[in-house]
Amino acid sequence: METAKHCEALEEPLYVNTLSNGIKCYIIPRNNYVEKHVAICVNYGSIDTKYMKGAKLIETPTGTAHFLEHKLFEQRDGLVITDEFAKLGGSVNAFTNFTNTAYHFTTMERFDKNLALLLKFVTEPYFTEENVRKERGIIAQEINMYRDDPFWRMYFNLLRALYRTCPIREDIAGTVESIERITSDMLYACYESFYLPRNMALICVGEIDRETVYAAASHFPHARQDITSCRRPLSASGAVSQDEEPEGVALAYYEERMPLARPMFSIGFKGRTRPEDAADTIIAARVLMDIIAGESSEFFNRIYSAGHLDSPFGLEYLCGPSRENSPLNYSAAIFSGSAEDPRHVLQLLTDEVLRLGRQGIDRQRFEQIKRKHYGRFLRGFNTIGNIGAGMVDLFSKELDYFELAKSYEKLTLDSVTESMSALMNPLRLACSVVLPV
């Protein structure tokens, strides 16, 4: 049944409807927009390297979810999917991240036909040894492209330093070696285990007729009754065996050298997620990081003026999938930047966190940053593609925009202070540095 969610901040409601086949539809109206954006999203990402099939534990090479995303574009009849969308005025693309795979299109015309095509190609896998072999070359080049990206390297080095067992430490696309082991049979098995309607969402943004969406999505095939395997339903009961991720970090400091101009660094504080209030946790952590080291902070301005830091910190609160008892849960507050001496910045940041812990957060500063984040949240609704991509991420956390809006409204200084003591522990900190060759 369709429910409409409203909130004070946004004129537009959010419509949520779980259909009888299990697929969850989210519709976010943005009237007067010429584009319509649709994403079909699967709760299957790079962290899902192990799953249960019946009583059997299956392990797959890293990069399998991403490989599957590439290969789903392959059609039995040889049709080129991008061409087929283009003929209908649509443009299609896809991405895989830690927790999700999403296939999305934008169009200005023939919405129903584009939607039908999306649903068709996502439900009709066609993998052969031949087309899997051909894809390896393309994906190997994609992996190599990221291997030359200093930020990407630094980021994954940090995740490997922060996490000992959590598969978030593995590159999303895998490695040139791991993708060698991927076969078409393996892709079929993963497809059947994860691409289940109850594990998927259809997210539509723009001037959209909701009945058209529900009618199309209700044709989405029901899962075969004998298929029960999927990480999420089982992980709640603890049936999926994953190695326990320890509280501490795997490595406090890691550096490597690459051709680049200035040293770059990424400092991560390892946290945990509390699924019962995931939206509140996310908002509090983001506001906290900005209070500590954002562009208007005394701390950032002091160390920038003194020449210790090259430009404002990049701030990211990384978390997912935030399910109860999920061994895959992870969270981290990540501060990135470039500087002549990253170890010195690490020291300065640690000192600042300790100082703030002792002296507490200024109320006026809290109010200012809270207001900023709330305004930026609303600003995000200018771009329908962002709304769609944001919703994909929220779906994997079993959240939506309206819960975030509520969390903004009720955010207090106390919850930010609490976030600081829970998250910003210098004993659970890792630093990844990339130095010039």
Place this chain on the structure above:
Amino acid sequence: MRMILNKSSEIPAPPDTNLQIYNTRKFKTITLCALLRQPLKRETATHMAMLPGVLERGSATYDTAARITSHMEQMYGGVMNVQIIKKGEYQLLQFYLEVLDRNRLFEEGLDFLREIIQNPLVEDGGFKAEYVEREKEALRNVIRGRVNNKAEYAKLRCLEEMCRNEPFGIYGDGYEEDLAEITPRSLYKFYRKIVDSPMQCIVIGNVSEPALGKLSGLLDRQGGCRSNASGIPDPAESVRPKHDSIRVTERMDTVQGKICIGLRPCSDVSLPPKVPAPPDYYKLLLMNEVLGGGGNSKLYLNAREKKSLCYYINSFVYRQKSIVMIQSGVDKENFEKIEGAVARALEELQSGQISHNELELAKAGLLKTFMAMRDYPASLINFIAMQSLAGSHDSLESAEAKIEALSARDVREAAESLYIDTIFILANRS
């Protein structure tokens, strides 16, 4: 295939004033872009590039970056920044303002922007020395940091080699060796000259009467509302005598190599096939779309889908110079194969081998890009600013009509005017 061309009549062509407003309630924010224009010159490029950093550090009233940022944060996280944008053979000093469309935030934002533009922090007849010194350091890092992004670096180097004796080959973010001579006074003197020149102002959003008054006030101070700065076409010279292709190879210790290939029109009409140069912009855009514009292009389908040579290969147009640039990331042993694929694709287009399907998909793709601009304030601003720079009076709607009318012959004609000017290779380690 026809695209629907309605819903668009409200996007105006740039008129002969410095203020263009696209009034709409569609967006959550109101966005303003104020542009001061300066021809790209080697001797002033670094001065221009220094300005954003220094202006963002402090004004007379808000004398620290923390105060400036805090002010915008209190305005519900409004965005204000200053940037240098290289467009054609110009450097544009851009002041950007975006605030939520509520209460009187936009009016407040305009007051603030006026403060930043017209009331900078001045000490001893110059910008504050401490800020200038620190921002020199910051710019030095930006300039050195060009190598960090390998694809971007290859593109910049290709342009530098291709346009060695033209203003377009000058870096928009300046030169390290020029930093030493910049003083707080010389920079301030330079700014005074720029800031008194006519400013172009583009606004997207729900603009109220009082805000309109404030906007006019701002522009009156900036060389007036009526002057014709927006109508001066970019004098960029796009046609050069034909020469043998330039080939430059650099080595870097990377996993993947990069290749950039620059095409440009040839001026020598005595050579066959005698095509007028430079080609019409829309023809060139459509040609580019067929060549390497997207997932349906010749290059993508051949080099990636058919031969698995690369993950990305695409092409794009530098409008003012009629340059078409192709870029890809590949292994060292495949550079030649990419070069071959590009040469063959260009020859195909020049000999008119364009299928009905290719043409229709490219046209639809290009039209979609134009039509979608209506959903993005930044795209609308860019469109209006670029039309001004090119001296074009086409509205979005008339641009779309022109694209709609193009044929395979137009694509061929645009391709025939081009030749491979420069190949830049960033070779990876073996």
